[in-house]
Amino acid sequence: MLVRALPCFLLAAACAKQESPIIEGPNTSSSEMASPSKHFRMTGEIVFRLEDRDVTQQGELWLGSEDRMRFKIGIVGAKNIFLFDAGKGCWHKTPGTAFKEDLESADVFGIETKLRWHILNMSKSEGDQQFSVSLNDNNLPSEVSLGEYVVQLSEYKALGKKGALYPTVWHWITPRGIRIETFSDLQDGALFLDSAFNPPDFNSFDSIRLAHATAESLADRIGIVNEDFFYIEEVDFTSQAELPKGWWWVNQDERYFVFEEQPEFQIENIRSITGKTWLRWATYDSVGNAFGSDMLLKIAKQSGYRNTGEVWVKEVGDNSRRYLKVFIVTVVEN
Incomplete structure (x- = not known):
């Protein structure tokens, strides 16, 4: 105390x-x-x-x-x-x-x-x-x-x-x-x-892809995360039952299937973004893709970062149990 x-x-x-x-x-x-x-x-x-x-x-x-x-x-x-x-x-x-x-x-x-x-x-x-x-x-x-x-x-x-x-x-x-x-x-x-609420160099599991635990409060999260990103284009998606677990994301109006973890077996035409730093905004508010993407870029600028790529947006179905919208973008410090 x-x-x-x-x-x-x-x-x-x-x-x-x-x-x-x-x-x-x-x-x-x-x-x-x-x-x-x-x-x-x-x-x-x-x-x-x-x-x-x-x-x-x-x-x-x-x-x-x-x-x-x-x-x-x-x-x-x-x-x-x-x-x-x-x-x-x-x-x-x-x-x-x-x-x-x-x-x-x-x-x-x-x-x-x-x-x-x-x-x-x-x-x-x-x-x-x-x-x-x-x-x-x-x-x-x-x-x-x-x-x-x-x-x-x-x-x-x-x-x-x-x-x-x-x-x-x-x-x-x-x-x-x-x-x-x-x-x-x-x-x-x-x-x-x-x-701001963790000690410097605190190493917590903070994935850019996973939704928060059921017990977590419905609060926005803004954070810097380091993750490797493995994905395929929509045209290469065959059947989700044949692929490792993942989610659909949108980048510049194109849909991509992003895997939760690096696949353990070879997948045709798989792509990756590795060794990058990301800025992530996760919110339970009803936010449109364009507004959310613009907001994330403003946050990056005001917090001393600049984006090195386009914003990725996690798709959320209308019937989702908890409507968590996630926006991420690769950044570097100014």
Whole structure:
């Protein structure tokens, strides 16, 4: 928990810079819901209420979904960083050290991240029975709880891109103590790459082809992945029963059958793209191929990459159990 690491905040030397890309939302005339720029960036003052005194720190919080958070907190030149990505892990680093796995804090950050995401998106979501919500005289949430974790909310201000009201004071009452967060700035149109919520060089299985696990939240994923791509043209496709598992993709209006893995036997006219770096956007929003491709190229440009090929789009049938649309393109850093 954060309080446990407070002595490190105050005594440790300055930490090395460990930043992940943050991208402002691309300008688009299409529906805002179709944009992946739905993340939050919040900065302000964090007060830990201890038995004998208050301890004040500066904090910066990034939220990528209900299960992805990055929290940097401390004093100038000496800050701790906490990372949470449900399903992958929880980590923290103190100034001057490398990231370490932090299993003890995973459950705590899981609850807090879910609470934060629910509160910030409450106007867009239907009532979720797992949360208990009280409203103030202006019909705005004044207290939201999940289990033993309670957040009292106040001082609403128009900080959103379109004047949306957000609470700037978050008073946490938890089994691990009391914490008061006062945010001076909140961005509701930010976009973070997946790597923002994992330690540097974190090696996770992150395929450009496979859909997410059933239990994963319906959140956009923007990430850099390294994969080899093996495929055949539509004219060479015989029968899916005779071929290894794969999916149909579209590239420049042409259909290709892409294999999940490199085939173990020889396939006539098979092609490949190997040794490349890809930028991937996976979304559950209803996004057209042209809009999604254009959005992905904008994301690449704004995140310091340039595309070296055309965008590939994974086909999704109308009767798909979960409508996951995937856009990928080969990129290199500028």
